[in-house]
Amino acid sequence: MTTQVLQKPIDLPISPRLAKNVRRHVLERVIEFILMLAALSAVATTIAIVVILLYESLSFFEHVSIIDFLTDTQWTPLFEDAHYGILPLVSGTLTTSAIALGVAIPLGTIGAIYLSEFASHRTREIVKPILELLVGVPTVVFGYFALLFVTPLLQMIFPELPGFNMLGPGIVMGIMIIPYISSVAEDAMRAVPMSMREGSYAMGATRFQTAVRVVTPAAISGIIAAYILGISRAVGETMVVALAAGQQPNLTFNPMESAATITAYIVQVAMGDLPHGSIGYQSIFAAGLVLMLMTLVFNILGHITRKKFRETY
Amino acid sequence: MVTTTSPIKAESRDLNFYYSNGHKALKGITMPLYEKRITALIGPSGCGKSTFLRCFNRMHDLYPGNSYEGQIVMHPDNTNILDNGVDPIEVRMRISMVFQKPNPFPKSIYENVAYGLRVRGERNKRAVDDKVEEALKGAALWDEVKNRLHDLAFNLSGGQQQRLCIARALATDPEIMLFDEPTSALDPIATANIEELMSELRNKLTILVVTHNMQQAARVSDYTAYMYLGELIEYDDTDRIFTNPSRKETEDYITGKFG
Missing domain, CATH: 1.10.3720.10 (MetI-like)
Structure with missing residues (x-):
């Protein structure tokens, strides 16, 4: 009798609670996607800021040398005699x-x-x-x-x-x-x-x-x-x-x-x-x-x- | 009754204790602790044994609303340590404690042991060095840590951390040491080490230990008290408690019929 009990029953359908539920599955994926978007928005903003800063600075540094920028002791970009020392x-x-x-x-x-x-x-x-x-x-x-x-x-x-x-x-x-x-x-x-x-x-x-x-x-x-x-x-x-x-x-x-x-x-x-x-x-x-x-x-x-x-x- | 030749080191007299929610956790406990002996407190969870232990160093004072009734008198000076006029810090200077879970401070091994001396204002480096070494030897940890005294205490194993906490408690030469289930977070080997250490410490000071483990109580203690629902049911020589208790409730608990 004991061996009978241990034997796996054949042809018994798996519990409906464990069966793959399409609707739930899709919902889970949608939620996951929305959460990821929320997380990405902060990252994307940061990346965008860095890119714009770099891009605009690049054209700035075409006119002003980095050495002047870092060593000049005056910052007068709006004057006639412009100095760009940060x-x-x-x-x-x-x-x-x-x-x-x-x-x-x-x-x-x-x-x-x-x-x-x-x-x-x-x-x-x-x-x-x-x-x-x-x-x-x-x-x-x-x-x-x-x-x-x-x-x-x-x-x-x-x-x-x-x-x-x-x-x-x-x-x-x-x-x-x-x-x-x-x-x-x-x-x-x-x-x-x-x-x-x-x-x-x-x-x-x-x-x-x-x-x-x-x-x-x-x-x-x-x-x-x-x-x-x-x-x-x-x-x-x-x-x-x-x-x-x-x-x-x-x-x-x-x-x-x-x-x-x-x-x-x-x-x-x-x-x-x-x-x-x-x-x-x-x-x-x-x-x-x-x-x-x-x-x-x-x-x-x-x-x-x-x-x-x-x-x- | 307990048979002993040892003088009483401290005794609670008709001690009641109330938590801030009004729960009466201790009901009229009268019980002596004998000098240089180990007394174990056993009983099912919630019976008040830890509450009783923590009265001895006024740990309950840390939380507002708790109140004591009755006395805990320390000898030979006859001080009632629960008296309002007694500074709990003075009490803790004489009675130290080892906790259930090792709780070293975020400091080096050396500084952990020196902590009690530092808070007492000891500045002499030589004196602190000597005390730290003595305490670590007393806690059977010296040989394992002497070459790395300035490592962070968290790097030690659980059993070593607990011995470090014992060393920390020993460094200030307390008269009584309280152990609140000191081995419940440790493996069997570390537990055996701590138990052996407790037996050695018995030569130096009076010990009160709470334990969940009846074998432990039987192994290490001289006297055992069985508590149930905030009351002291029976207090006797450990041998007698475990072989021939006089109360039915104690026997039921010891034999596992209950608890």
């Missing part, structure tokens, strides 16, 4: 970004540590939405805030500070970036398993020691990701610097001076009425290319650091 724009971008990150990284990190490790559930529920509201404020508002509030405030401390300067917008940009950094870093810290915190407390550590010596190192990879996001935001930010940092390209790293950033120059030209195809017009693509490469370099550096510090637990 350095003044790069210095403006780096200076404002550095100020912004100098504000955003410490405050964002401290905010994340507070929200993740110290704040009670109730406090977190109140503070987080307010921080996220900050993200929703249009950058043009931040720009005027820098120009009409922060700069005059700074002028009380530094009377010689010009109306357009890099310090004011740098600080405001930093405040603007805090919620990006604190939110991503906080998520990373909250993802650290409770067992690790318990291990630290069980050794007699205080809350602060646990937060700084155990949770932060455990979440460092995510915290660095938050910094990368912040850097990209700072380097690419346009409105605040265009409004409050001035639009004179100026090769300086002194935050007390006015200067133009790459983004500010691009807006300035794009909103003016330069004829298409002129060198001045093409210069914004070259500038855009430099901006993109800068962001790319920061991203790659950040990625390498993240990998180096990546912890598994």
Whole structure:
């Protein structure tokens, strides 16, 4: 009897639930295709941007040598005596970004540590939405805030500070970036398993020691990701610097001076009425290319650091 | 009753414990721990044995809304470690803990063991070096890691990680060590290592161990407590619990009729 049972029954139809269902099959393929399109749209846009930047920059570099572009210390494409040295724009971008990150990284990190490790559930529920509201404020508002509030405030401390300067917008940009950094870093810290915190407390550590010596190192990879996001935001930010940092390209790293950033120059030209195809017009693509490469370099550096510090637990 | 010549190291007196949702997880537990002996807590899941263990280092304080009633008194100084005036950090300085799953910190092997000394503010490098070596030897891990003390602790195997956690707990010279199912995430060989280590540690300190594994309780412990639904059903010499328990419930659990 036992052998009979084990024998495979012949001619028994397979269960209808397992039979190939044409309608379901087609539906699955359609959904798969739609999902792929959605994913591709971002990739395609990126590729299109790179192609256009490269194409337009190429005709720019037919007129301007790359060596001049990288070494000339003046950027005056719209003047009679045109100079095409990108350095003044790069210095403006780096200076404002550095100020912004100098504000955003410490405050964002401290905010994340507070929200993740110290704040009670109730406090977190109140503070987080307010921080996220900050993200929703249009950058043009931040720009005027820098120009009409922060700069005059700074002028009380530094009377010689010009109306357009890099310090004011740098600080405001930093405040603007805090919620990006604190939110991503906080998520990373909250993802650290409770067992690790318990291990630290069980050794007699205080809350602060646990937060700084155990949770932060455990979440460092995510915290660095938050910094990368912040850097990209700072380097690419346009409105605040265009409004409050001035639009004179100026090769300086002194935050007390006015200067133009790459983004500010691009807006300035794009909103003016330069004829298409002129060198001045093409210069914004070259500038855009430099901006993109800068962001790319920061991203790659950040990625390498993240990998180096990546912890598994 | 337990037959012993050892003095009492700590004892819970009529201990009740409530979780923040109001659940009464421990009901009037009165039970002594004897110095330099291993006491095992056994019982089915949810019986409160881990909850009881975690009262000893005030781990429940980490989560808001939990509350204790009654006392856990440590000897010889007669301190009630559940008293509101007692700083839980002070308690944890005297009573250390090894967890169910190895939970090393994202640091080097050396820094993991040195952690307890660092949070106590020890800065003398020589003193830390000596303590780290002593603790790693005490946890039978020194020979395996002495040449790579500065490697990340995550690179160790699960059994080694658990011994590292024991070394970490040992480095601060605790009076009592709590083990919360220390081998449930380990393979049989690593389990045997940890059990052997516990027997050795018995010369130095008082141990309270929660285990799901009755053979383990029988192998390593001097005294065994059987808990069920938050109550202490029976507490006796391990030999007697496993051969001739006085309560019917204990016998049913030991013999596998239930649980």
